[in-house]
Amino acid sequence: MCGTTNTRVHSKVRDTLSSMTESAQAASRQEQKGRTRQAILAAALELAQRQGFAQISLRQVARHAGIVPTAFYRHFDSMDELGLALVEQSFSTLRRMIREAQRDPKVFDNIIDAAADVLVEAVKQSKAHFAFVARERVGGSEAVRRAIRHELDLFVSELAVVLARLPNIENWATEDVQMVSRLFVRNMVSNAEEVVEMPDGRPDLEERIKDGARRQMRLIVVGFRDWYPAEARSSPLDPDAR
Amino acid sequence: MCGTTNTRVHSKVRDTLSSMTESAQAASRQEQKGRTRQAILAAALELAQRQGFAQISLRQVARHAGIVPTAFYRHFDSMDELGLALVEQSFSTLRRMIREAQRDPKVFDNIIDAAADVLVEAVKQSKAHFAFVARERVGGSEAVRRAIRHELDLFVSELAVVLARLPNIENWATEDVQMVSRLFVRNMVSNAEEVVEMPDGRPDLEERIKDGARRQMRLIVVGFRDWYPAEARSSPLDPDAR
DNA sequence: AAGTTCAGTGAACGTGCGTACACTCAAAGT
DNA sequence: ACTTTGAGTGTACGCACGTTCACTGAACTT
Secondary structure, eight states: OOOOOOSSOSOSHHHHHHHHSSSOSOOOHHHHHHHHHHHHHHHHHHHHHHHOGGGOOHHHHHHHHTSOGGGGGGTOSSHHHHHHHHHHHHHHHHHHHHHHHHHOTHHHHOHHHHHHHHHHHHHHHTHHHHHHHHHHHHHSOHHHHHHHHHHHHHHHHHHHHHHHTSTTTTTSOHHHHHHHHHHHHHHHHHHHHHHHHSOTTOHHHHHHHHHHHHHHHHHHHHHHHTTSTTTGGGOTTOTTOO | OOOOOOSSOSOSHHHHHHHHSSSOSOOOHHHHHHHHHHHHHHHHHHHHHHHOGGGOOHHHHHHHHTSOGGGGGGTOSSHHHHHHHHHHHHHHHHHHHHHHHHHOTHHHHOHHHHHHHHHHHHHHHTHHHHHHHHHHHHHSOHHHHHHHHHHHHHHHHHHHHHHHTSTTTTTSOHHHHHHHHHHHHHHHHHHHHHHHHSOTTOHHHHHHHHHHHHHHHHHHHHHHHTTSTTTGGGOTTOTTOO
16 A cells, blocks of 8 residues: 655755765765755754744754654654754854964954855855754753753863964963953854845845954954053054954 | 633733732723733743743643643734734833933933843843844744844934934944944843853853843943044043953 | 724634654665 | 675654634623
8 A cells, every 4th residue: 555666756855965965876875864864953943044943843954854753763863962963063163264364364363354255155165054043042941942042162172272473462361362352253153143134135245244343343453452551563464453 | 502701710920910900800801902912921931031932832831821732823813923023122121222222311421331231131131022033033933033133223223322422422424333242232132141051040140141241341432432533532431341 | 872993802824844753775784 | 596684665653733623601792
């Protein structure tokens, strides 16, 4: 009665992903499993963008990923676990970008513009992940919220280390560096929110947001410079603060 | 078969609210209706604090308000309308507080500390409303999100008017005042988020947050002062900036 | 005193949900 | 060649949901 041909029926995300790997057909078991897992993650991410992760259902995700609801459990124990996986994925993307940017010598010349560039570029490239983090940071389930908060705290500390290495900052009090870092990250989150909420076909606004982010970072830095009035005049932090 | 004694059965919020008005029993029809409406709003607000407004159901709200699901429709056409009513309520509270604070002569001496005081006091007094706004600003339904965004924009403009009247700011460019105002409001939202996410029995953290808010506002102001370097030295904005 | 209004009731409906269960059938292991 | 494994299937369940409908009875209007 049942017993359909199984593998590769109607599917949205899964087919797309499969066709991306040109030499596709050699589907070793775990490769295929990984692919379906990615399909689930992608489906959840896309659906979450419209309605928020907390209000999408397991069945919706499964439908969008091209699998039957019960198959979901082969990959995640619950929607909460899916959410945590998405948090992890989002931050690993973000961290990779920061690490790459760190190699760029431009950072030493002009942190602010570099940071603004990285921010806008990163958000543009993986908008969905940023949207996810921005939204679920306050709107998600307890577990997801906690995970994001933790990751953001880690990120603040990492950025503080980077900042502390810059000339003219190395003699700041650690807690002040930490505070600047926290403000930068907060600023990043705010601007990510703005990009996310941005009407779809208006890339002109992007430049405005980027400019705003730059000005705000400069503001933070100028404010802080006043706390270290003596030597911090020609810091790389504000090469041309108007 | 049915025909129970109606009015005043088991109820959570409704009984509480009723007993608040000492001379209660004279329940004129519209008074009673208003009371139930408030009960619904209060129930929704409380439930939204735990799980987020978007994931609570009409039936949950009705249950918590002590009415039957269908009675809900006597007051709101849908959950979305309830959400909009909550937005309105939240901002009217906020606006009242700002208006009161504006009469306080302290504002002229020291805006920053005054603002920090108002912020913390306001958040403490109506935590639930702030929590609602902070959460639903990004996590809510399309309609609710838009409404909050609009109210916040209005609020930024209002605050800008207040700021523009202060000595030494009156000659700033309007758009700069607007930007300071926007940063202040953004700061307010961020701190509200923090208070909201604060573990319940830790009022000691409150003071830390308040202090952080103060420092951040000072930062904004000090940064801006550098853009108007000539005369703005002893502005009320930063009477004692360390 | 008789009639109208309407906030709140309770039963009933269709729908989508999470999850349990027994299943298939190709890849992986022997 | 054979078993074993396990990703994906299809059915079936109980439950909470939003919404409909005809209703009751106290507060009001006349």
